Amino acid sequence: MEYGSPVPLHPAENRGYRELYLSARAAQKRLGRLALALDGTDAREPVDKATDSLGKLLEELGPLTARHDLYGNVAAQGGGGTFGVLRGAVFDRFLERNQALRIAVDDLEHVATLLAYLANVSEARGDKKLPEFCRSWERRLRRQEGAVRRAAVSLGETPDAAIEPLDASPAGRAAHRVAWAVGTAGEWTDRQVARRRRG
Numbered sequence: 778m779e780y781g782s783p784v785p786l787h788p789a790e791n792r793g794y795r796e797l798y799l800s801a802r803a804a805q806k807r808l809g810r811l812a813l814a815l816d817g818t819d820a821r822e823p824v825d826k827a828t829d830s831l832g833k834l835l836e837e838l839g840p841l842t843a844r845h846d847l848y849g850n851v852a853a854q855g856g857g858g859t860f861g862v863l864r865g866a867v868f869d870r871f872l873e874r875n876q877a878l879r880i881a882v883d884d885l886e887h888v889a890t891l892l893a894y895l896a897n898v899s900e901a902r903g904d905k906k907l908p909e910f911c912r913s914w915e916r917r918l919r920r921q922e923g924a925v926r927r928a929a930v931s932l933g934e935t936p937d938a939a940i941e942p943l944d945a946s947p948a949g950r951a952a953h954r955v956a957w958a959v960g961t962a963g964e965w966t967d968r969q970v971a972r973r974r975r976g
Contacts, residue, residue, distance in 0.1 A: 786845045787902050793895045798849035804884035805831035814943045823924035830921050875939040878929040885922040889915050
C-alpha cells in the first residue's frame with residue numbers, strides 16, 4: 778500500500794513508537810508463554826485475550842507508523858528488543874505462577890500508559906489518526922489489564938497452586954529451586970541482622 782511522502786514524526790514520537798513496538802511485542806511473548814503455563818486454570822482465558830489484543834495492536838500499528846517512515850519489524854528494532862524478549866524468557870523460569878501473572882499486569886500497564894503518552898505527543902504535533910488509535914487501544918488494554926489483574930488476585934484463593942513454578946520443565950523446576958534457596962538465605966540473613974540489632 779502506498780502512503781505518499783512520509784510525514785516526519787517528532788523525536789519523542791519516533792522513540793515512543795519504537796518503544797511501543799518493543800514493549801508490546803515483549804509483553805505478547807511473555808503472556809503467550811504464561812498462557813501455556815496456566816492451561817487448565819481460570820486465568821488462562823484473560824491471558825489469552827490479552828495476548829491476542831497485543832498481537833492485533835501490533836498489526837494495526839504497522840500501517841500507521843509506515844506513513845511516517847517508521848517500521849516495527851524485528852530488524853528495525855535492533856538487538857535490544859531481542860535481548861529483552863530472551864531475558865524475559867530466562868527470568869520467567871525462576872518465577873512462581875502468581876509472580877508471573879502479577880508481572881504480566883505490569884507489562885500491560887506499561888503498554889497502556891505508553892499509548893496514553895503517545896496520544897498526547899502525536900496530538901501536540903497536530904496528527905489526527907495516531908492519537909485516536911492510541912486512545913482506543915489504551916482503553917482496550919486497560920480492560921485486558923483489569924481482567925488479568927483480577928485473575929492474579931484470585932490466585933490467592935488457591936495458595937498451593939499460586940506458588941507452583943511457572944515453568945514445569947526440569948530446567949524450570951531447577952531454576953525455581955535456586956530462587957527459593959536464595960530467598961530462604963535472604964530471610965535467614967535478615968533474621969540474624971534483626972537479632973543483633975535487638976541484642
